[in-house]
Amino acid sequence: MINRLVERIQKTNAPIVVGLDPMMKFVPEHIRQAAFSEYGETLKGAAEAILAYNKGIVDAISDLVPAVKPQIAMYEQFGTEGLIAYQKTVAYCKQKGLIVIADVKRGDIGSTSEAYAAAHLGKVTVGTKTYAPFDADFATVNPYLGSDGIQPFLKVCQEEKKGIFVLVKTSNPSSGEFQDRLVDGRPLYEIVGEQVARWGETCMGEQYSYVGAVVGATYPEQGKVLRALMPKAFILVPGYGAQGGKGADLVHFFREDGLGAIVNSSRGIIAAYQQEKYARFGAKNYADASRQAVLDMKEDIAQALRERENAAKGKGHGEL
Amino acid sequence: MINRLVERIQKTNAPIVVGLDPMMKFVPEHIRQAAFSEYGETLKGAAEAILAYNKGIVDAISDLVPAVKPQIAMYEQFGTEGLIAYQKTVAYCKQKGLIVIADVKRGDIGSTSEAYAAAHLGKVTVGTKTYAPFDADFATVNPYLGSDGIQPFLKVCQEEKKGIFVLVKTSNPSSGEFQDRLVDGRPLYEIVGEQVARWGETCMGEQYSYVGAVVGATYPEQGKVLRALMPKAFILVPGYGAQGGKGADLVHFFREDGLGAIVNSSRGIIAAYQQEKYARFGAKNYADASRQAVLDMKEDIAQALRERENAAKGKGHGEL
Numbered sequence: 001m002i003n004r005l006v007e008r009i010q011k012t013n014a015p016i017v018v019g020l021d022p023m024m025k026f027v028p029e030h031i032r033q034a035a036f037s038e039y040g041e042t043l044k045g046a047a048e049a050i051l052a053y054n055k056g057i058v059d060a061i062s063d064l065v066p067a068v069k070p071q072i073a074m075y076e077q078f079g080t081e082g083l084i085a086y087q088k089t090v091a092y093c094k095q096k097g098l099i100v101i102a103d104v105k106r107g108d109i110g111s112t113s114e115a116y117a118a119a120h121l122g123k124v125t126v127g128t129k130t131y132a133p134f135d136a137d138f139a140t141v142n143p144y145l146g147s148d149g150i151q152p153f154l155k156v157c158q159e160e161k162k163g164i165f166v167l168v169k170t171s172n173p174s175s176g177e178f179q180d181r182l183v184d185g186r187p188l189y190e191i192v193g194e195q196v197a198r199w200g201e202t203c204m205g206e207q208y209s210y211v212g213a214v215v216g217a218t219y220p221e222q223g224k225v226l227r228a229l230m231p232k233a234f235i236l237v238p239g240y241g242a243q244g245g246k247g248a249d250l251v252h253f254f255r256e257d258g259l260g261a262i263v264n265s266s267r268g269i270i271a272a273y274q275q276e277k278y279a280r281f282g283a284k285n286y287a288d289a290s291r292q293a294v295l296d297m298k299e300d301i302a303q304a305l306r307e308r309e310n311a312a313k314g315k316g317h318g319e320l
Numbered sequence: 321m322i323n324r325l326v327e328r329i330q331k332t333n334a335p336i337v338v339g340l341d342p343m344m345k346f347v348p349e350h351i352r353q354a355a356f357s358e359y360g361e362t363l364k365g366a367a368e369a370i371l372a373y374n375k376g377i378v379d380a381i382s383d384l385v386p387a388v389k390p391q392i393a394m395y396e397q398f399g400t401e402g403l404i405a406y407q408k409t410v411a412y413c414k415q416k417g418l419i420v421i422a423d424v425k426r427g428d429i430g431s432t433s434e435a436y437a438a439a440h441l442g443k444v445t446v447g448t449k450t451y452a453p454f455d456a457d458f459a460t461v462n463p464y465l466g467s468d469g470i471q472p473f474l475k476v477c478q479e480e481k482k483g484i485f486v487l488v489k490t491s492n493p494s495s496g497e498f499q500d501r502l503v504d505g506r507p508l509y510e511i512v513g514e515q516v517a518r519w520g521e522t523c524m525g526e527q528y529s530y531v532g533a534v535v536g537a538t539y540p541e542q543g544k545v546l547r548a549l550m551p552k553a554f555i556l557v558p559g560y561g562a563q564g565g566k567g568a569d570l571v572h573f574f575r576e577d578g579l580g581a582i583v584n585s586s587r588g589i590i591a592a593y594q595q596e597k598y599a600r601f602g603a604k605n606y607a608d609a610s611r612q613a614v615l616d617m618k619e620d621i622a623q624a625l626r627e628r629e630n631a632a633k634g635k636g637h638g639e640l
Contacts, residue, residue, distance in 0.1 A: 032447075036446075043446060074432070076435065077453065078453060105427065107425065115393035115397040119393065119399070124366075124397050125344075126361045127352075128361055129362070133363065146495055147494040149492065172469065175466055177515070178466055181508065183502060183503060188498065
């Protein structure tokens with residue numbers, strides 16, 4: 001699956017993943033009303049509204065980007081109806097050829113992680129039958145419990161050719177509270193990053209490992225260090241846009257060849273129509289606003305990578 | 321809710337929580353067959369089987385213990401059908417007067433943790449209506465993302481009088497990989513434990529905080545240190561029984577008054593009938609085996625606490 005991700009990034013020329021994190025306040029009035037008039041102001045009504053909203057966005061962007069990342073919490077908050085919408089969203093995106101990164105941040109002791117790995121990436125047996133319950137392509141995983149919480153995911157990655165992204169340095173303001181604490185003079189996220197590289201050696205694709213890392217766009221300096229520490233890990237970079245990460249901050253996460261990272265934007269894309277910049281589209285055409293926001297993000301990242309390349313060339317000339 | 325937990329522990333005289341972590345291999349043949357013959361070997365069939373199995377156990381133990389702890393991964397592995405069984409299990413246990421600790425180990429950046437907190441402990445709004453999707457009494461939470469991932473849970477705890485248990489030192493063999501790393505000469509779990517105590521000050525019940533901690537029975541020495549560092553935190557202690565924790569190991573987690581900790585046992589109770597010790601009950605009477613296992617666990621803990629008390633008295637006499 002990591003090979004397919006690389007392939008799709010090269011084909012679309014967009015190291016971009018669209019975060020499908022549908023808050024009700026993002027869903028245009030006409031979609032909400034249609035769902036509520038059919039199902040009432042119920043959890044099912046909410047679930048149907050976010051599913052319809054997602055489908056509109058997916059239809060508008062599926063040719064532009066390699067992947068989507070639904071954040072399961074945004075579905076879980078609507079209970080089992082919300083999770084049915086999550087499952088349908090995953091299936092719809094896969095049907096449209098998109099790679100699905102399940103942002104579930106699961107992680108537990110071994111036997112429990114085994115159940116999570118089966119739920120989100122693998123298969124489960126019922127009597128003589130086998131099912132793939134949520135069947136995403138990648139999942140995000142929390143490392144706090146150490147290797148025996150990660151091993152069951154590695155096993156499923158090997159069997160099913162799927163992948164994980166392990167939280168290393170998260171994008172939120174207080175991520176440093178524990179992740180930056182110095183262990184033998186080095187921040188904890190570096191220790192976790194080194195472990196990600198070790199886990200990754202057991203699950204290699206062609207150039208990259210099936211085991212990637214999450215490193216927030218809001219911490220570009222840390223990204224530079226981690227890029228070097230985990231040379232074969234793909235980095236999933238949240239925090240671009242709404243959380244404050246900019247194109248120029250992102251270059252550190254990419255390898256020299258412009259690969260090795262995939263940048264997530266959620267509300268910056270899916271709720272683009274609510275921004276002044278894209279207000280001209282209007283709520284009815286929210287999906288077109290999302291498409292334009294993807295095109296702009298693609299250009300922002302491409303420009304930052306070109307500038308880095310030019311700077312490197314300039315430096316090369318200077319050294320002649 | 322923490323006051324109610326203390327009350328129920330005192331009333332039952334059992335600082336015990338039964339882990340409802342139903343693996344299919346624990347479910348007696350007759351229950352599996354009944355579910356499969358009605359729903360087929362489907363995810364719904366599996367979900368109905370674990371629900372029926374749970375209900376049998378709950379009926380047999382609800383007068384003996386204050387609380388249950390369903391591990392959501394064991395339901396999530398059967399997809400949305402499994403999560404419907406999870407939701408019904410929570411509701412059934414509450415109806416039987418049990419306190420429900422949702423073992424979900426969620427944790428994310430602020431806006432996402434807000435959705436998880438609403439899903440599992442709080443309420444969500446759909447138009448003009450309000451729903452409590454999973455509506456447990458407590459939830460377990462992963463601290464790796466720091467304070468802004470915890471704050472939304474604290475807010476819900478304050479509003480709904482519910483509680484959380486934050487992972488501090490987990491029971492699994494590799495928990496030390498990151499949790500034991502030394503930060504300024506002290507293990508990370510102590511740093512997290514101190515933060516749990518600080519978070520807890522903002523959500524106090526009568527004697528204890530709404531913010532508790534998870535500390536594994538398999539690490540009694542660490543439990544002693546953490547008990548002192550977090551004097552007002554209730555400690556949820558997994559790892560008793562199947563994972564290797566013994567009654568004598570547990571005393572360090574309790575305060576002098578015999579309160580302050582609640583010990584979890586999952587397969588040791590729910591799959592008791594598969595142990596040689598309880599084989600006489602047979603699969604048909606699996607719930608009676610679970611009841612006997614609870615009684616034995618209760619006695620094991622009570623004896624360990626009595627021995628500690630006697631040792632303290634003996635020491636007291638010696639000092640006269």
